[in-house]
Amino acid sequence: MSEDQVQTDEGATGHDEARHAMKMAKKKVAREKIMATKTDQKGLIIVNTGKGKGKSTAGFGMIFRHIAHGMPCAVVQFIKGAWETGERNLIEKHFGELCQFHTLGEGFTWETQDRSRDVAMAEKAWEKAKELIRDERNSMVLLDEINIALRYDYIDVAEVVRFLKEEKPHMTHVVLTGRNAKEELIEAADLVTEMELVKHPFRSGIKAQVGVEF
Incomplete structure (x- = not known):
């Protein structure tokens, strides 16, 4: 490579870096302007739903942050009572x-095969x-797999939404996880994340494993 080519390449690199710096500086100003308008704080109603893996995991991530x-x-676990989970341990x-931890479910509904018992639990x-939500000492309460209980109408979704809107303390965060979140709950929530399933090892014959699923 000739000296002229080296100088040309260095000049082009310097120009690209300067252009990138200007672009990022503009983004920074715009971002700071947006952030300056975000001054409110409130306890959030957070829903993690969808067919993909990671709903409870994300909820526990926030619990561990707290x-x-x-x-x-x-934490209140509505379904996974039969599982010995790493998070609970x-x-x-x-x-x-x-962190108070209450495991009140007895397993997935197809395991108990007793609707009246599932409803009672x-x-x-x-x-x-x-x-726990009424107790303002708790900054966050995770309702793990409550969406499954709501899906099968073990609990009235209208009652859950009413309670969250009317009785949840203003600064308390409530996280609700599980597939098939009901529309009423999604509408009431401040933050909703749907985990999308792309691939899952279960479909290839691989069972749930310690440290990954529980």
Whole structure:
């Protein structure tokens, strides 16, 4: 490569870097202008739904953020009572003073095969959830897999939405996870994320594994 070509390439690189810096500077100004308008704070109603993996995982991620910041929080598991999960083991063993953990489900509905029992357990879990949400010491309450209980009408979605709108303390965050979130809940929520399924190892004959699914 000749000296002229080297100088040309260096000049082009310098021009690209300058153009990139100007572009990012404009983005920064625009972003700061937008952020300056975001001044409100409130407790959010957060829904994680969809067929993809990661709904409960995302919810627990926020719970662990609260724990890391020393903020009291709570978890109510509506379905996975039969599973020994890593999240439950970790929280109960090390962070019980910051995070209350209540496992009130007895397994997936096809495992119990007893609707009246499922309804009773779901109602019991909902009563505990309301108690924890009303307690303003809890900054966040995770209602894990409540959407499944709502899908099968074990709990009245209208009652859940009414409670969240009328009785949830203003600064308390409530996270609701599970597939097939009902439209009424989605409409009431502040933040809704739908996990999209692209590929899943279960379809290739791979079972749920420790450290990945639970």
